[in-house]
Amino acid sequence: MWGTTAAAVRRLCAAGDVRSALAMLARGTKAGDAVLDVTACTALVNGCCKSGDVAEARRVFDEMPLLGLAPNEVTYTALMHGYFTNGQREEGFSLFEEMRRGGVEPNLYTYNCLIGEWCRTGEFERARSLFDEMPVRGIVRNVVSYNTFIAGLCRHGKLWDAAKLLDMMRMEGTRPSIITFNLLVDGYGKAGKMSNALHFFNQMKAAGFQPSAVTYNMLIAGFCRARDMIRANRALSDMKERGLEPTKVTYTILIDSFARENHMDKAFEILEGMEKAGLEVDARTYGVLVRALCMEGNMKDARKLFQSMGEKGVEASSVIYDMMIYGYGREGSSYKALKLIMEMRQKGLVPNSASYGLTIRVLCKDDKCQEAEALLDDMVRAGLQTMVQALESDSIRDKGLEIDSVHDKGLEVKSAPDPTGHSGTR
Template sequence: MAATTAVAVRRLSAAGEVRSALALLARGAKAGDTTLDVAACTALVHGYCRSGDVAEAQRVFDVMPRLGLTPNEVTFTALIHGYFIHGRREKGLALFEKMRIGGIEPNLYTYNILVGEWCRTGEFERARLLFEEMPAKGITRNVVSYNTLIAGLCRYRKMKDATQLLELMRREGIRPSVVTFNLLVDGYGKAGKMSNALHFSNQMRMAGYQPSAVTYNALIAGFCRARDMIRANRAFSDMKERGLAPTKVTYTILIDAFARENDMDKAFEMFAGMEKAGLEVDVRTYGVLVHALCMEGNMKDARKLFQSIGEKGLQVGNVIYDMLIYGYGREGSSYKAMKLIMEMRKKGFVPNSASYGLTIRILCNDGKCSEAEALIDDMVRAGVQTSESVRQVLLNAKARQGSPTDDFFT
């Protein structure tokens, strides 16, 4: 393959045009080209992994030896990473073992992705063994190496270990990045230790970095989790004063927190601010508000908000329907709950067993046994498990009405 062809394969692979790159590579191989390029094949493996076709990436990898090419550490790493990000962990780990058995030394990127994978599953001893092996193998750890392990430790609330790693990082002469500090702020916030979270946001400033929207979102989320809405508001105001525009995440965190605190005025104030800022309001945010309104029994506003979701062109799923059914069930509006179930079914959704059960119970309480029986039949058709308690409610209601029950459910 001429050098220009190898360059073309790499360029096409990088652009995501992997099929064209493969065709070009195949033509070169068929022509018996003696200058086939490992880098071009590696780029093609990487391109297929990025596109999600790991099987095709493996096929390119397997054909390389037949073309007189030996996959190198970059090729192995590209395919290992592809297996990991597409949920085929065992394949990735097996390939790593094959790499080592074949005498191919992992590079910095290989180590970083392996450490990240062990961290993802909480297997920190394995992650640390690889992390500590790096200097012994002549691999200089970088900020990504440290951030990868710190991220895993924070995710599993091992904050003391994460902080110690930061100190080791500094002793090794590696400057922490904004990401490093954000990981610690977020980790301590999720662990409920807001004084530590604030400490590391201050450390960030001392290191010469300005807190980002990610930093403020982590602080606001931490204060909300601690139900300290005064300080959450203060952080929100400080964020805006520093010229940082609140993000969709910022508003969603606050809307959710105010709704949980039953402060619907503030929740809707944040909702209005989000719309005014031109940020996309997704179904999850609407769901938070609908749920809060249903819980406080304000079904009129809940229904109005529900209708506005469709007007915005958003697709309403099972969860919000089930919330409304629950709300109508709580207030005893059996027909409104039943109407929503029928609406769901027409749209191809299946209500959960709680929605069916609650609606059937209130229909029975209202003496509407035929409607309740029809819902049980629909429940069975939908493949939702009917409980003995729901059946007994209907049997009891029919008995009160003097209806025959001998042949029921036979």
């Protein structure tokens, strides 16, 4: 029946079954009885992009004229968004030019998509040009248009410009959303400007919005960055009074902050509260505590916590292993560090070059050059092309380690990264 294929394709795409929709299109095209419309093809293009197969989306797009169909502004925008999401900026902007040459007028969503991409890379003059072009072409900017621009400005630290856009938004009669205020609270909080963050937090409430758990998490994180734990706790109390339960993110923010301030008793107290609340404590949260204990040289408690992770069924990440190795290396426990490296390799994890380098250096100091050379060989097998600072240290040369044999295997000697600079636990 006429239109059956189109309806079926749309239905499959709506259900997320893009593969079946493509197979149906292929069968229909081969049999010569494929009956599609622009909406069905657009659904296919969008579905392929969402699944990450932008090349297939382009193939469907290019086949449309062969089926007697012309892509419309929705089709173009779907593919454009797919290109941008996939990191193919040049193809995305080229498609926009192709769209204009073909006489297809961009719609609101096209502009929002383009503005978002320019903002993502901090090219705000280009974003503003499109933003200002919208009303000239008769397109009314919506809350998403403003939020997209504000998000980009906040991400790049242009907070004054972001706040001015909120004023402009109100003047045009576009009502801000809770997302608008959250963006500004978060932006100012990350910049350490908590008086401004509180200003927009209060504006949010004055506008009739109830702050969400996400809002409070942003506010608490801002106070923690400013090392104002009194106000962070006050925000937490306010959150609870409003009937909002702290989330895993809330607890992790506080644990991280107290741990970085070396208030480990308080950090563990919050961890206990998190467990009592029935929230899952994941590797990221444990990593925050392990890092703090290792940095202060408390390897006894770090080891206990590390072991408790396994007992609770939480797999330690490579970041946590690297921090433990760093801690043992700092205290000179070469065999403990080596044992963890071996454990990592058995699990299919690869230590970072700093972990290898520090362990090698400590092994050499302990006259365990055979083990150190074995680690160098393991680095080569692991495919690491960057050596650590330990290879250039006097301790290796003095102990007679055969570095030349490592060079022969193509390993490049460079400076080690700072183990403490590992950002994975945040």
